[in-house]
Amino acid sequence: MDVEGLRVSxxxxxxxxxxxxxxxVGSGQRQAVLAVLALRAGRVVTVDELVHLVWGESxxxxxxxxxxxxxxxxxxxxxxxxGTRRSLVSRAGGYVLExxxxxxxxxxxxxxxxxAARQDREEAAASLYRQALGLxxxxxxxxxxxxxxERQRERxxxxxxxxxxxxxxxxxxxxxxxxxxxxxxxxxxxxxLRESPRGLLMTALYRGGRQAEALEVFADAxxxxxxxxxxxxxxxxxxxxxxxxxxxxELAPPAPALSRTPAPATVPAxxxxxxxxxxxxxxxPDVGDFTGRVAESELIANGLTxxxxxxxxxxxxxxxxxxxxxxxxxxxxxxxxxxxxxxxxADLNGARGEPADPAEVLGGxxxxxxxPAPAVPEQLADRAxxxxxxxxxxxxxxxxxxxxxxxxxxxxxxxxxxxxxxVTSRARLRGPLFSREVELGLFTPGEAVEFxxxxxGRSRTAAEPTATQETAAACGYLPLALRVAATKIAAxxxxxxxxxxxxxxxxxxxxxxxxxxDLAVETELRLGYRRLPHELADAFRRLAGRxxxxxxxxxxxxxxxxxxxxEDAAADxxxxxxxxxxxxxxxxxxxxxHDLVRLFARAEAAATDPVSLR
Numbered sequence: 211m212d213v214e215g216l217r218v219s220x221x222x223x224x225x226x227x228x229x230x231x232x233x234x235v236g237s238g239q240r241q242a243v244l245a246v247l248a249l250r251a252g253r254v255v256t257v258d259e260l261v262h263l264v265w266g267e268s269x270x271x272x273x274x275x276x277x278x279x280x281x282x283x284x285x286x287x288x289x290x291x292x293g294t295r296r297s298l299v300s301r302a303g304g305y306v307l308e309x310x311x312x313x314x315x316x317x318x319x320x321x322x323x324x325x326a327a328r329q330d331r332e333e334a335a336a337s338l339y340r341q342a343l344g345l346x347x348x349x350x351x352x353x354x355x356x357x358x359x360e361r362q363r364e365r366x367x368x369x370x371x372x373x374x375x376x377x378x379x380x381x382x383x384x385x386x387x388x389x390x391x392x393x394x395x396x397x398x399x400x401x402x403l404r405e406s407p408r409g410l411l412m413t414a415l416y417r418g419g420r421q422a423e424a425l426e427v428f429a430d431a432x433x434x435x436x437x438x439x440x441x442x443x444x445x446x447x448x449x450x451x452x453x454x455x456x457x458x459x460e461l462a463p464p465a466p467a468l469s470r471t472p473a474p475a476t477v478p479a480x481x482x483x484x485x486x487x488x489x490x491x492x493x494x495p496d497v498g499d500f501t502g503r504v505a506e507s508e509l510i511a512n513g514l515t516x517x518x519x520x521x522x523x524x525x526x527x528x529x530x531x532x533x534x535x536x537x538x539x540x541x542x543x544x545x546x547x548x549x550x551x552x553x554x555x556a557d558l559n560g561a562r563g564e565p566a567d568p569a570e571v572l573g574g575x576x577x578x579x580x581x582p583a584p585a586v587p588e589q590l591a592d593r594a595x596x597x598x599x600x601x602x603x604x605x606x607x608x609x610x611x612x613x614x615x616x617x618x619x620x621x622x623x624x625x626x627x628x629x630x631x632x633v634t635s636r637a638r639l640r641g642p643l644f645s646r647e648v649e650l651g652l653f654t655p656g657e658a659v660e661f662x663x664x665x666x667g668r669s670r671t672a673a674e675p676t677a678t679q680e681t682a683a684a685c686g687y688l689p690l691a692l693r694v695a696a697t698k699i700a701a702x703x704x705x706x707x708x709x710x711x712x713x714x715x716x717x718x719x720x721x722x723x724x725x726x727x728d729l730a731v732e733t734e735l736r737l738g739y740r741r742l743p744h745e746l747a748d749a750f751r752r753l754a755g756r757x758x759x760x761x762x763x764x765x766x767x768x769x770x771x772x773x774x775x776x777e778d779a780a781a782d783x784x785x786x787x788x789x790x791x792x793x794x795x796x797x798x799x800x801x802x803x804h805d806l807v808r809l810f811a812r813a814e815a816a817a818t819d820p821v822s823l824r
Contacts, residue, residue, distance in 0.1 A: 216288060216297045218248040218307075219315045221366065222347030224354060226287060233287045236280075239264060242356040243280045247298070247307035248314050249362060256304035263358035281305055315345045316366060323373045332380050339377035346370060371397075375406050382410055385464045387417040398427070402434050405447045412447075416454050417463035422582060424454055429584035442588060452599045455581055490578040492555040493542050493609065499664035500540050502657035503533070506648050510541040513646035514607065514630040515548045522630040523623055525639045528650035529791035529804065530561070530734040531690025534634040535611050537650065542609050542632055549607035549630070554578060556622070560614030561636055561737045568621045572597050575608075575622075590621060598625035605629065616641050636738055636791040649795075652804075658682035658692055665696035670707060677708035684714035685724070686805045691731050694724045701726075717809055724806070735810045738791055749773055749783050750792055751818060754803050754811030763802030 219225040224241040226233050235241050242264045247255055257277050261269050270276065285298050298307050312318055319342045326338035350366035351359045374397065378390055394411040401407060408431045415424035428443065428451045435441050443451075453461055506526075513524040526534045546553055554575050558566045572593040576586050579600050587593050601624045613619045613635040623631050623643060633639065638647070653661065659682055663671040671678040681699075685691035699710055713723050724731040742750060753764065753772060764772070770780035784801050787793035794802050803811065 216309060217313050217315070218244065218309065219347070220245055220248060220362075221315045221319060221345050221350050221370075223352045228288055235287065236283055238353060238355045239276075240280045240283060241351075241354045242359050243277070244284060244307075245351055245354055245359055245362065247305060248309065249316065251307050251309040251314060251317070254302050254304040254306050259304070264356045266357045316350075318342075319345050319373075320369075323369075326373075327376070332384055336377055336380040336384065339373055339380065342373060343370070343377065371401060371404070375410070378407075378410050382414055382417075383464065387414040387463055390414050391418065403438060405431065405444055409447055409450050412450055412454065413461065416461060421454060425451065425582050425585040429582075432588065436588070442592070448587070448592060448595075451585065452596050455585070455596065456599055456602070489550075490552040490554050490575075490606075492578065493546070493553050494535075494539050494555060496540055496543050497536055499661070500536065501661040501664055502653055503537050503540075503650075506537060506650060507541055507544065509646070509648050510537070510632065511545050513648070514541070514545050514632060520627055520645070521624050522627075522646070523644045524630070524632050525644050525647045526632070526634045526650060527636070527638050527647060527791075529688075529794075529807070530636060530738045531688050531731055532650045532652070532791075533689035534636075534650060536689070538609055538611060538632050538634045542607060546607060549605045551604040551606045552579075553607045553609065555609045555611070557611045558613045558618055560612045560618060561734075561741065565614045565618055568618060569593060571622055576600070594621040597621075601629050602626045603628055607632065610634070612636075613639065615639070616643070619643075638789045651795075652687040653682075653689060653692065655679065655682060655687065658685070658687045661689070661692050662696050662699075665693070666700050666707070670699070674707040677706070677711045680711040681707060681714065684711060684720065688731070688804065688806060690729070690734060691724050691806060694726050694729050694731065697726050697729070721806065721809055721813070731806055732810060735807060739810070739814065742787075742790060742792065746783065746786055746790070750787060751811055751815040753787075753793075754808050754815065763797075763800035765800055769801065 215229040217227045219227070224235055224244060226235055226244070235244060243260060246260055246263050257274055260277055261273050265273060281298065288297050297309070298305065309317075311321075322338050322342035322345075326335045326342065329335035329338060349363070350370075351363045354363075378394060378397075382390060391411065391414050394407055394414055397407040398404075398411055408427055412424040412427045415421075415427065428447065431443050431447060435443060442448075510524050510526065514522050516522065526538055528534050542553060542555075556566065556571045556574065558571070560566075569590040572590070573586050575597055576593060577583060579597075581596070581600070587596055603626060606624065606629045608622065608624055608629065608631040610619055610622055610631060610633045613633050615635075615637060616639050619633055619639065620643070633644070638649075659671065659675075659678055662678055662682060666678075681695055682692065685695050695710065695714075699705060699707060714720050721732045725733075739747060739750070753769060764784070766777055766781045766784065769775075769784055770777045773780055773783065775783065784793065784796075788795060788801070792803075792807060794804055
């Protein structure tokens, strides 16, 4: 057969066409011999090379004769032809298959794909890619045995996948998203570990207004990669997920350019999927008897709404039962009009035995912001990154109640200056992330009486003003203790306030009296006490045991003597107790326990320490 009339196809079942007619190739091994000669067209392939490439280590003893037989049958199949140039010739101890430029589909495929890659016009490049892909009729070298065929099958398949991805990416950019979804879905199923096709499918679905399905493709990719490889999606796929969630305008579809039938001018192009419309409103209910805290409320409101180039992060700190949560909720509700895109709230449980996991909190925030559960990333860092991306440019207030420390809060703070965060904590949080600290102290005597009046009723407190003042004093002007006392008095109309004040006079019984339902001063104090390191808890008990009501607190020198420490070490201990909310801020360089804290500490000392230490 003349070279010009011969065509070999390898991109599917192996085939030979001679002069426009298909001829039988023969057995699988003969196809393997033809494949070697065709892929090395124009070059001499020795008998030894053919044996190695076709049979490998399993060549029979008479393999040379088998090779000659296959060559003879291939020559017979190709035929003598009418031309002067033979296609399959013997040369230099081997064989050469001569093919014209269009004589091998695999070579033509490479020529078309390379030409497409060099094209400046996207439409022309996509057309050339489609011509190249049209040469494929199935799996390359389908059913052909031998090590060489296996390697070439993998190479050609990988090459086809890369060309197909390039083609689909071009067509997607030209507006062909609607008709590409089916082809991309099949490609993802064929190559489940490849991330590029998944990214293209996500984009095509999103541009077709199918945002939820696009995010489900990401979630499926994450599951497959984790199960098969133990890894998560790469940076590009994760970035695309965030762009979809944020309705990035750059993902909007262009006008369709590849449709076979142009759309009428009156039919608009599909619009990009809208951003999540969920506006979270997670703030807890406010209390109706809120009292005092005028100056503190103003400081918080100004701190949250004042213009800044970084996110405003206001920390409300104070001892157990001081009213941090109540003030934070009231303040957040006061300024929520400035945060029209929503308010997020989380109880971080920092004072209790199992503080909230930041990853779990972020998962809840992301779902509240409209992220479907399957699309929530697995890792903490990825959740934090997506969280900040979603908040960028939006006006959202984040309230983080009862934080344990700076580490627990770090990933939960927004990154955009349009947002703000309000954090409450028994500990004093420090660092560049926190823009303002508002430290809560006790109620003034007047505020305490006003609070009791708001709960109990003015008629009762006005009838017993002295007893009301005594009750407030016995509660140490601590908001939680006042809440418990007021609740108990209000629930017992037959009680006189004086009778309740008398019950509180007994220091041995006072903490047990300040308990109603789930509210108990002693419970809150114990939570703070259990968080103290051993050496700090020991110092707490020993100092409280010596802090008599008639003594105006400790100086650093007196604390050093009581604890048997150097003065610098004693000063550090005192400050750590202040930071933990178990010791009042010093006044006139003297540290003092709140009366209720002192009673609790003495009870702990009596139950824990020998008499010699007390």
